[in-house]
Amino acid sequence: MATTTATITLDSADLLSDNLSLSATMNLNQGGTTATGLEQFRMERMVIPTGTQFDLIEATTAASEDANYMYIVNKNTDVTDYVIISIKDEVIGRLYAGDWMFFPWDADVVALDGNDSAVEAQAYTHDATLEYCLFHNGETRPTSDDS
């Protein structure tokens, strides 16, 4: 089994009247296990044009109702550029240039009002360069059309 850790550090010397220094580390484990690490991941860098909402990661039956973790970073540098990240067409938030997010993901393929749990992204202001890494417990592969 693999051991993968995710650590966040939140720091500020001047946001509050005292220093802010918060750190948390977690192991990326499979759901329903004490400490069995996730063994699969997918990493990609892409450029998405403005004007259209795309599925960044499609929902998949194999990973549904399990532990999956998603990291996304907007690699643009113009501070006015942002990407809206949504699930089931529900906007989570805006990822501005340089921003990253990390969250557990329920890869539910069961439609809710016609939407599955695909992670969706739409770029605003300029095309967006995104990098993501999905840590998961399996994906349902599409059958080849060429066989």
Add this chain to the structure above:
Amino acid sequence: MATTTATITLSSSDLGDNALSISNSATLYTAGTDTGITETTGLARKKFATNSNTILLDHGLPGGVAQDVTANKSAKVYIKNINDRGDGTKFVNILLAEVEIGRLYGGDWMFIPWSGGSGKDIEFTAYDTTETTLEYAVFYE
């Protein structure tokens, strides 16, 4: 203006054939600017013992922090499930406006941007009625 940074490190020596090491640091700015965010809830802790859907950050609370977070502003939310992982069968579902984002098992954390607005509450539903503790912080403008 304040300078607040959020840094993530993802690492593994055995997930793939080569070591995985991802690190990124973001300064928390107000929307579309390079001016630092100046408001925060600070770190908060909430205990609960219910498996009913519960609002963690209530946009509809008059004068509440969440009411300041709107779609065209910049806000970030940190949430951690403080419980022990145990056998890994217990978790807290995190939802946005009743749409499930994912499961936070004991010890897990998340950090996301948040576009608030009417009905855009951040909610949770625990696996069962075992006492669960969440810590959270909102950084906003």
